[in-house]
Amino acid sequence: MSAAFVPQAVAAALGITARPQQPLADAVRERLAEGRWLLVIDNCEHVLDAVSQFVTELCAACPGLVVLATSLERLGSSEERVITAPPLALISPETGKAKGSEAVTLFLDRARAIEPHLDPDPALVGEVCARLDGVPLAIELAAARCASLGIDGVLTALDDRMRLLKGARGSAERHRSLRAVIDWSHELLDDEERAVFRRVALFWGGFDLDAATAVAGDAAASRAAIADIVGRLADKNLLAHRRGPTSRWHLLEIVRVYAGELLAASGEEAEIRARHLRWAAGIAQRIEQRMVAGGDWREEFDVVVDDLRAALHQLTPEPEHAVVHQLACALGHLAYTRSYLAEAQVHYETAAVHTSGRAKVAALRSAAHVAFAQMRSDSAFELLRDAADRAAAANDPAAEAIALASAVVLGARCPGSFPEAPSEELLGELLARAQRVADDSPVVLAHIAAAKAWTACPVRARCDGPLGEEAPAAAQRVGDDALISAALDGVTTAALGDGRFRKAAMLADRRLRLLDRFARHDPAIGGEVGDIFHMVTETAIASGNLPAARIAAARAATDSIGQGVPMLAHSRLALTDALRGSFAEALVEAGEMVSAWRRAGKPTAGWMAPAQYAAAMVCGLTGDHTDMRMWSARALELTKDPKVQGFAHFVECRVALHDGRLDDALAIAEQLPAEYLGKFDAYARAIAAECAVVEDRADEGRAELAELGCPAPVA
Incomplete structure (x- = not known):
């Protein structure tokens, strides 16, 4: 395991998966911050600095x-x-003697595990243990030889072999003695055993017989021959056998380090590493094929x-290394499907480094898809632009146009997930370039149609109505589910922008049905999955169907992709629970939302403001006006978008009516602008109508309700 994957290893032990916008280290801290925990991290010496920093941060926070x-x-x-x-x-x-001591007891226990009737002279055993400095592993290795050499033979071997390793690291006596014992054990091996012993040092996580044959065997060595050698090494306690459905073996860490030094000095390290790389690529592709097949x-x-990662990142081969590219692509795909999203993006970027032409473009686009699934739109945008440039260099205008159009859609569709959204001028330039190089193939035309629809509307994150209607039809002709979902999102935003809430909810539900068709292992659909849940919840809230909104929010919180953006899931749950009257649950979700947002580095998140206003409403309706002001202030810091401020008017007016402050409620209602306020417009208009009814202006109230075009929200 490399230092970069220390948090990954701890997270895996805790059953934690990667979440977009939340580093794994933060997720581990979150899990361990509550309750009492004992975390055991074994064999840290090869990643000492990384473990030290990680453990120090964990202990400070937990x-x-x-x-x-x-x-x-x-x-x-x-x-x-x-x-x-x-x-x-x-x-x-x-006893005051060697007999009965810890060292002698261990030696006899291990020796008798091999030869139950062994009864060596305790004094000689004590001498062996003393010559081994009482080091447990050294004693175990020596005891393993006692059955075949006898205790006097072991002593003789110690006389011949007790020496320091050349270039041994560390000055502690027990380390030098341990290396001497391993060296002595190695000297007792024949040439075949030595070759296999040093070659299997490349396996970090252990190996089965097929792996040993592929990496450690010579061209003429059969699987049976390797099995025999592996068995002999296990008998000599240089390999540990793990029983299971498939037999596996591993080297103790200090033994693996020793064997690795022998490999480095053998002159064959480059060839054996190349074998390990080819084995890793083959096994990764085989697992990938099984994953795709279900x-x-x-x-x-x-x-x-761990071996796949080691094979990929411990080599620095020449650029355009075909096997590295194959392994990186397969490992990226597997890591993505295993919900290791940040890791998957790194692997796809590595794949792009080690290939050229269309394969490089494909790897960059896959990396962009994974970045989008993490809501890292800025990274995805730059990867798509890089893919477009590489496609141009490869004389692939179709791929260039698709990458450019995808970047345009991302920049226009998701401005809220950029630290600084791309300018309209830049998006216009990219679209113009895409149109210049585009051919008339259906897939290219579908991407161009989507880009034109998203950039034609002067309001960011909203698709042009007429053009938006064309994009789904073009996507349907192509049969690309991710493109269909993105095109339907455009039509949905157009309906929301026009105040057609029921239409928007219907379109969002249509997108939801796409989930059953999605190949969930495909990185291209990861970002769409999260957005589908977001928009189903948003449109259900806008149209007043709070039960449907709650169901969608809860489903998103348990989805493998939806779990990756916890602040989004918590915000939807907080908003729906508050509107449905589940006040205690709403405040819990709002608190979790803020915590997740802080862990993510407090990204731009204006979409989180309605949930904060909802928490303010809960506090106001339960008499806690101090916290109401706190939540309202937080929401206002996130955004001053008029569409969201309409919901703020609803909250303030709702609390004023509840408190019996009719004059205040009327004053707030009168501040509502005449024009459309956005997706929360129905709530603002409904509270204005309620104010009119309370003031005994029933005719005005009925008129207000008639203008809404939808029933009052239903809990």
Whole structure:
């Protein structure tokens, strides 16, 4: 495991998956911040700096957490309490002799596990243990030889082999002794055993027989021959056997490091690493094929993923390395489907580095899709522009036009998820370039139609009505579900913009039905899944169908993609619960929403303001006007969009009526502008009508309600 994947390993142990806009380290801190936890991190020495920083941050944020870390070196954390694991005692306090000591007891236990009737002279065993400095692993390795060499043979071998390793790292005596024992064990191997031993050092997560044959076997070595050698190494305690449906073996970490040094000095490291890379690419592609076919794949992926990562990132091969590209693409696809979104994007970008032409364009587009699924629109936008430039260099105008049109749609459709949204001028330039290079193929025309529809409307994040109607038809002709979803989103925003809430809700439900058709492993649909849940909830709220909104919000919170944006899921739940009168639940969701937003780095999130106004309403209706002002102020900091301010008027007027402040309610209602206020317009108009009725102006109230074109919201 590389240092970059320390949080990933801890998250996997805790059952935590990646979430867009929330680093895995933050997700781990969130899980461990509550309750009491003991986190065990074993064999830290190869990622010492990364573990030290991660553990220090965890302990600072999680008061109930205790971390037990094992390492050949101390972590160096200021909060660290070092407990050394000294060599085993060589003298028994009861007998005053070697007999009965910790070291002798361990030796006899391990030796008798191989030869149950073994009864060596305790004094000689004590001498062996003393020569081994009481180091447990050294004692275990020596005990494994006792059955075949006898205790006197073990002593003789120690006389010949007890020496320091050349270039051994670390100065602690027990480390030098341990290396000496492993060196001695290695010297007892024959040439075949030595070759396999050093070659399997490349396996981080263990290996099965097929993997050993592919990486450690010579051209003439059969699977049966490798099985025999692996078995002999296991018998000699240099490999540990893991029983299961498929037998697997692994090296203890210190033994793996030792074997790796032998491999580096052998002159064959480059060739063996190339074999490991080819094996990793083959296994990744095989698992990928099974995943696409709908078979069971997760368990095997979880077993080999560390080796796939190591094979990909421990090499620095020449550019345009075909096998690296194959592995990176497969690993990116698998990581995405496993919900490791940030990791998947990195792998796709790596794939792009190691290929050219159309394959590079495809890898960049896949990376952009994963970035969009994480709501990282700025990253996705730049990746799409890069893909367009690479397509132009490869003389592929169709791919260039599609990448450009996709970038235009993203910039016009999702301005709220950019730190600084692309300018209209830039989007216009990109669209013009796309139209210049576009051919008349249906798929290119469908992308161009979508880009034109999203940029024709002067209001950002809203699609032009007439042009928007053309885009779904073009997408349907192509049969691209992601493109169909995006085109329907355009028509939905146009309906919302015109105040046709029921129409918008109907279109959003049509998008929802696409979920059953989506290939959920396809990165191209990840961003669409999250947006579908968002728009189904939004349109149901706008049309007053609060039960449907609550169902959609709850479903989004449990979806594999929807879980990746927790602040969005919590905001929808808070808003619907508040409007339905589930006040306690609404405040809990609002609090979780703010916490998730802060963990994500407080991104631009004007869409979160309605939920904050809803929390303000709950506080006002329950008599907590201090918190009402706090929530309202937070919402106003996020956005001053008039469409959202219409909902703010509703909240203030609703609370004023509840408090019996009719004059205040009427004054607020009179501030409502005559023009359309956006998707929350029905709520603002309904409260104005209610004010008129309360003031005994029933005719005006009925007129207000008639203008809404939809029934009052239903809880």
